[in-house]
Amino acid sequence: MHDLRRRLAEIDDLERISMLLGWDQEVSMPPAAAEQRAEQRATVGRLAHELFTDDRTGELLASASPADEIEVDLLRVARRDFDRAVRVPAELVADRARAASDGRRLWGEARAGAGFARLAPALERHIELARRFADCFPESAHPYDALLDIYEPDMATTEVRHVLGRLRDGLVPLVGAAGGVDDSVLRDGPFAIAGQRRLVDDVLHAVGVEPGSWRLDLVEHPFQATIGAADIRVTTRYHERELESLFSSLHEFGHGLYERQIDPALARTPLQTGASSSWHESQSRLWENMIGRSGAFWRWCRPLAAAALPERFAEVTWQQIAAAANVVRPTLIRVSADEVTYGLHIVLRFELELELIEGTLAVGDLAEAWNERMRAMLGVEVPDDLRGVLQDVHWSEGLFGYFPTYALGNVIAGQLWARIQRELPELEEHVERGDFAPLREWLALNVHRFGRRQTPAELLATTFGTGLDPEPYLAYLAAKMRASASLMS
Amino acid sequence: MHDLRRRLAEIDDLERISMLLGWDQEVSMPPAAAEQRAEQRATVGRLAHELFTDDRTGELLASASPADEIEVDLLRVARRDFDRAVRVPAELVADRARAASDGRRLWGEARAGAGFARLAPALERHIELARRFADCFPESAHPYDALLDIYEPDMATTEVRHVLGRLRDGLVPLVGAAGGVDDSVLRDGPFAIAGQRRLVDDVLHAVGVEPGSWRLDLVEHPFQATIGAADIRVTTRYHERELESLFSSLHEFGHGLYERQIDPALARTPLQTGASSSWHESQSRLWENMIGRSGAFWRWCRPLAAAALPERFAEVTWQQIAAAANVVRPTLIRVSADEVTYGLHIVLRFELELELIEGTLAVGDLAEAWNERMRAMLGVEVPDDLRGVLQDVHWSEGLFGYFPTYALGNVIAGQLWARIQRELPELEEHVERGDFAPLREWLALNVHRFGRRQTPAELLATTFGTGLDPEPYLAYLAAKMRASASLMS
Numbered sequence: 001m002h003d004l005r006r007r008l009a010e011i012d013d014l015e016r017i018s019m020l021l022g023w024d025q026e027v028s029m030p031p032a033a034a035e036q037r038a039e040q041r042a043t044v045g046r047l048a049h050e051l052f053t054d055d056r057t058g059e060l061l062a063s064a065s066p067a068d069e070i071e072v073d074l075l076r077v078a079r080r081d082f083d084r085a086v087r088v089p090a091e092l093v094a095d096r097a098r099a100a101s102d103g104r105r106l107w108g109e110a111r112a113g114a115g116f117a118r119l120a121p122a123l124e125r126h127i128e129l130a131r132r133f134a135d136c137f138p139e140s141a142h143p144y145d146a147l148l149d150i151y152e153p154d155m156a157t158t159e160v161r162h163v164l165g166r167l168r169d170g171l172v173p174l175v176g177a178a179g180g181v182d183d184s185v186l187r188d189g190p191f192a193i194a195g196q197r198r199l200v201d202d203v204l205h206a207v208g209v210e211p212g213s214w215r216l217d218l219v220e221h222p223f224q225a226t227i228g229a230a231d232i233r234v235t236t237r238y239h240e241r242e243l244e245s246l247f248s249s250l251h252e253f254g255h256g257l258y259e260r261q262i263d264p265a266l267a268r269t270p271l272q273t274g275a276s277s278s279w280h281e282s283q284s285r286l287w288e289n290m291i292g293r294s295g296a297f298w299r300w301c302r303p304l305a306a307a308a309l310p311e312r313f314a315e316v317t318w319q320q321i322a323a324a325a326n327v328v329r330p331t332l333i334r335v336s337a338d339e340v341t342y343g344l345h346i347v348l349r350f351e352l353e354l355e356l357i358e359g360t361l362a363v364g365d366l367a368e369a370w371n372e373r374m375r376a377m378l379g380v381e382v383p384d385d386l387r388g389v390l391q392d393v394h395w396s397e398g399l400f401g402y403f404p405t406y407a408l409g410n411v412i413a414g415q416l417w418a419r420i421q422r423e424l425p426e427l428e429e430h431v432e433r434g435d436f437a438p439l440r441e442w443l444a445l446n447v448h449r450f451g452r453r454q455t456p457a458e459l460l461a462t463t464f465g466t467g468l469d470p471e472p473y474l475a476y477l478a479a480k481m482r483a484s485a486s487l488m489s
Numbered sequence: 490m491h492d493l494r495r496r497l498a499e500i501d502d503l504e505r506i507s508m509l510l511g512w513d514q515e516v517s518m519p520p521a522a523a524e525q526r527a528e529q530r531a532t533v534g535r536l537a538h539e540l541f542t543d544d545r546t547g548e549l550l551a552s553a554s555p556a557d558e559i560e561v562d563l564l565r566v567a568r569r570d571f572d573r574a575v576r577v578p579a580e581l582v583a584d585r586a587r588a589a590s591d592g593r594r595l596w597g598e599a600r601a602g603a604g605f606a607r608l609a610p611a612l613e614r615h616i617e618l619a620r621r622f623a624d625c626f627p628e629s630a631h632p633y634d635a636l637l638d639i640y641e642p643d644m645a646t647t648e649v650r651h652v653l654g655r656l657r658d659g660l661v662p663l664v665g666a667a668g669g670v671d672d673s674v675l676r677d678g679p680f681a682i683a684g685q686r687r688l689v690d691d692v693l694h695a696v697g698v699e700p701g702s703w704r705l706d707l708v709e710h711p712f713q714a715t716i717g718a719a720d721i722r723v724t725t726r727y728h729e730r731e732l733e734s735l736f737s738s739l740h741e742f743g744h745g746l747y748e749r750q751i752d753p754a755l756a757r758t759p760l761q762t763g764a765s766s767s768w769h770e771s772q773s774r775l776w777e778n779m780i781g782r783s784g785a786f787w788r789w790c791r792p793l794a795a796a797a798l799p800e801r802f803a804e805v806t807w808q809q810i811a812a813a814a815n816v817v818r819p820t821l822i823r824v825s826a827d828e829v830t831y832g833l834h835i836v837l838r839f840e841l842e843l844e845l846i847e848g849t850l851a852v853g854d855l856a857e858a859w860n861e862r863m864r865a866m867l868g869v870e871v872p873d874d875l876r877g878v879l880q881d882v883h884w885s886e887g888l889f890g891y892f893p894t895y896a897l898g899n900v901i902a903g904q905l906w907a908r909i910q911r912e913l914p915e916l917e918e919h920v921e922r923g924d925f926a927p928l929r930e931w932l933a934l935n936v937h938r939f940g941r942r943q944t945p946a947e948l949l950a951t952t953f954g955t956g957l958d959p960e961p962y963l964a965y966l967a968a969k970m971r972a973s974a975s976l977m978s
Contacts, residue, residue: 013532016525017506020513028517032702033720036505039757040717043502047536213521228529231522268528 107396147401254287281409414473596885636890743776750937770898903962
């Protein structure tokens with residue numbers, strides 16, 4: 001077990017280093033170094049992959065005997081990861097990496113004026129490679145299962161189809177019922193950048209960002225990177241025209257807190273990360289939406305906002321802010337969508353990518369299919385592909401199977417929120433006082449500390465005694481819309 | 490050759506990544522992550538070492554046939570590095586790394602109050618390990634040769650002894666001849682930090698720092714890191730009480746420019762760095778001292794200084810600044826020593842570490858020996874070990890053989906300066922106009938572009954037609970002292 005743990009620790013080091021190379025590229029790196037950085041990242045990725053998939057790792061995994069319960073879980077997870085990794089030929093791994101890099105570049109060109117036709121061949125190549133990847137797992141009931149499994153171990157396409165179908169059926173009427181709310185208090189800038197910075201700093205400090213083990217930096221596209229258990233990096237961006245920075249920072253904080261509160265005994269093992277992408281997203285969404293858009297939060301935060309941005313918030317009530325933070329309005333762009341319409345943006349992407357993989361939709365028909373479904377589900381006309389099929393980077397990099405985890409994350413956040421409200425009846429009062437420790441501790445105890453020791457399904461079962469259930473999330477949204485309407489009346 | 494080049498490129502990637510891990514640790518990393526970062530750095534170092542020293546590298550080196558002159562040099566350098574690397578047992582490499590880390594920690598404790606006795610056992614261990622390292626190279630004429638060779642390939646202890654002896658004999662009378670110059674214009678703060686930043690930015694921009702491929706950051710102990718040919722990172726620090734930031738920034742710029750101007754055809758090979766530590770130091774010293782402390786530089790820079798720090802420089806002449814920048818005054822601390830006394834600080838360290846390795850000086854007598862030689866060479870009394878033997882980190886990390894390269898760098902800078910003045914007779918006018926391109930180009934053509942293609946001795950021979958010669962440096966210092974005296978009269 002000692003040699004195995006040492007090897008897994010080295011692989012974990014390389015993966016953290018790869019994250020640092022990515023973080024540095026977005027935050028610090030001089031732009032001329034992009035090509036060299038791509039080589040550096042490729043080298044680290046290749047070495048980590050080779051170290052993990054070589055015969056010696058297989059021998060160590062076969063012969064290891066665990067000394068405690070953590071090692072039992074470690075061995076199970078590492079064996080599963082190994083079994084899946086060795087079934088994908090190194091050549092296919094390299095082809096997919098190259099296609100991702102090519103596709104990313106073509107997406108940029110398509111967006112810069114060349115149009116969707118520039119990207120289409122790359123998408124066709126991705127679909128071919130994705131099918132070859134799925135072929136490595138012939139026991140799967142559906143080729144999409146193998147893609148999902150990268151982000152959601154053991155998740156079945158049929159289950160995603162079922163859960164997202166129920167979500168769609170629940171969300172469409174909520175969109176229809178949305179009333180007109182004046183949200184100019186959060187949307188029509190200018191919001192002074194210096195004031196936004198101060199507000200974000202104050203809020204992050206209060207929710208749990210400690211300078212000894214966290215960083216906050218500026219980037220073009222916010223993300224969170226865990227370089228180590230005591231090195232949690234969140235990023236944000238500031239635009240004068242809106243206050244997105246606050247919600248985006250809370251979102252990335254949610255990801256970071258998950259990683260920060262994993263049991264330190266799991267350090268430098270493959271157990272030291274979240275259970276799955278959707279579990280991770282449940283944490284970011286919980287802090288961004290359940291907390292950051294709540295009345296209790298704004299009863300606490302309004303004076304901070306007024307101190308940081310007096311010209312905007314001195315004369316505004318918490319009710320006005322909370323109502324504006326929860327406005328429901330069908331729009332074209334996923335990343336800036338409200339909580340209700342967001343799910344429909346994901347359903348659309350899931351349905352389309354599933355049909356692409358199944359072969360029932362051709363890449364040549366993708367843009368038109370996109371526009372039709374936007375009309376059908378959200379009632380909006382897509383004026384151009386920039387605001388349509390070209391808006392997200394994911395497909396250009398061959399990321400199929402990833403989008404649904406965003407919606408599943410909301411579903412899990414809904415289930416968590418229902419249980420948290422039962423078990424922390426005084427949470428609202430804590431939040432009103434700016435005391436987030438009880439919530440952090442609840443999350444550490446019930447979710448975070450396990451890391452990957454439980455599978456996503458086991459974590460659902462132990463946390464909720466059930467599987468994925470979209471009803472609590474839909475009920476939460478409906479209640480929130482009623483509350484928002486009453487705030488404004 | 491293809492497989493060899495690929496392997497050497499991967500090793501180079503790992504070494505650059507290791508530099509980034511170090512840079513990030515000083516510039517960005519949250520402090521709580523220090524322990525994890527040590528593991529990450531150890532993993533990258535071990536993988537790079539294993540990749541380089543394994544049998545397959547040896548086979549590739551033995552069978553490769555070079556296709557051009559660069560590959561001839563590449564093969565020669567890589568074979569030399571390999572032959573030396575495989576002679577040191579992996580266990581000894583690991584022991585030295587661990588001892589370095591332990592020693593660094595004990596040095597901190599010694600400085601924080603525990604005193605030299607806390608560090609002494611670590612120094613004894615380092616000396617033992619250094620001798621075992623030297624034993625791996627029994628063909629050396631002197632055990633110190635093997636240590637020197639890490640930083641100065643092929644340099645002999647006898648030659649260092651000869652050159653530094655001549656340097657000492659030339660410097661001691663210069664110290665004695667130094668007159669009293671009022672240097673308060675550069676030394677007695679406050680110098681507003683914002684103004685210092687502006688001045689450093691302006692000067693670095695003028696000498697050749699381009700934002701597309703360089704960075705400037707703040708650290709506690711300035712250094713330069715090359716993450717890639719288009720990713721050159723310099724660091725500095727600002728203290729209100731003095732204007733050290735400007736000279737320190739020029740110093741690190743000199744290191745960075747060397748790396749920046751290496752022939753791009755050498756990218757991702759072991760040839761893509763400076764010829765040796767002393768050649769590297771010659772570049773930093775040339776920009777810091779020959780340029781940054783010259784009259785021509787201050788005729789150009791004084792208006793910039795006056796604009797950035799009007800409260801300090803509006804009423805000051807370039808003559809006053811240039812005289813202050815060249816004041817000679819024996820002091821206790823190496824890093825803030827002037828150009829003349831600096832060499833004596835190095836001679837002292839070289840003599841002491843040589844005696845430690847030879848066994849003619851015991852660690853227990855080191856502090857007293859230090860203080861005696863400070864009295865003899867510089868005429869100053871050392872009041873405590875913090876300002877004596879505990880001032881530098883190097884020995885605590887087992888770095889023996891490194892200190893002399895600082896002085897050899899000055900010697901080479903003197904030789905370069907003499908040739909540059911012959912070949913660029915209009916340099917002074919260029920500098921007065923803030924045009925540093927001719928000097929950059931001369932250095933690129935005559936030194937930088939070669940990287941490690943020439944050995945340090947070959948580069949001396951092709952550049953000067955001779956070996957190391959301290960006379961030009963001594964003549965430069967003597968001339969400068971005469972000029973400073975006349976500026977003030």
